[in-house]
Amino acid sequence: MTKPTEIIACPACGTELTLEHLVGSLDDERAFARLVALSVPMAHLVVRYIALFAPAKQRLTLRKKVRLIQQLLPDLQRLAITHKGREWPAPLDAWEQAIEQMLAARDAARLQLPLTGHGYLYAVLAGLAEKHAALAEQRPRRDTVTVRGQTMEIGTALDVVYGCKDPALAAIEESSRKAAPMPDAVREHIRRIKGAQGGAA
Secondary structure: OOOOOOEEEOOOOOOOEEEEHHHHHHHHHHHHHHHHHOOOHHHHHHHHHHHHHHOOOOOHHHHHHHHHHHHHHHHHHHHHEEEEEEEEEEHHHHHHHHHHOOOOOHHHHHOOOOOOHHHHHHHHOOOOOOHHHHHHOOOOOOOOEEEEEEEHHHHHHHHHHHOOOOOOHHHHHHHHHHHOOHHHHHOOOOOOOOHHHHHHH
């Protein structure tokens, strides 16, 4: 005689579950955790982040967790995001900093939960990228120096300092050196025009 299946009621919502369903669900959760740990960058932080989507006193379904991670995974792998029509670099340390900021905001009750999308995270990532770009612009290049208000390469600066060259003129000459060379076809065309003008004279 087959032993009757034991029925267990969820203490939170009253849903009836068999013991087999409960054990199967736990196995699925463990398999999901192993899969995330192996395939998702910064898995421990990503799992904590997607928990922000869970309503109060509830857990996300396995299907919802997978869907949320699938939405993030392409950008995590390419280390960039698209936010408000613009591409932003998003290295892993930026993702870590952004998620940590959100977790801190949650702990300080400054984050409206549950989350309904990734917009907040991507706004933080874009803000970090913008701040990083601004700092990079403010930092002088290692191979340049400033002489009398003009930023120039070190070699040009030495000419100015030791060769008594005017810094403004040196900057113009440096810019000319960096300009793209004139194409051969254009140079030949100019030569022909000059030759024609000389013949007409």
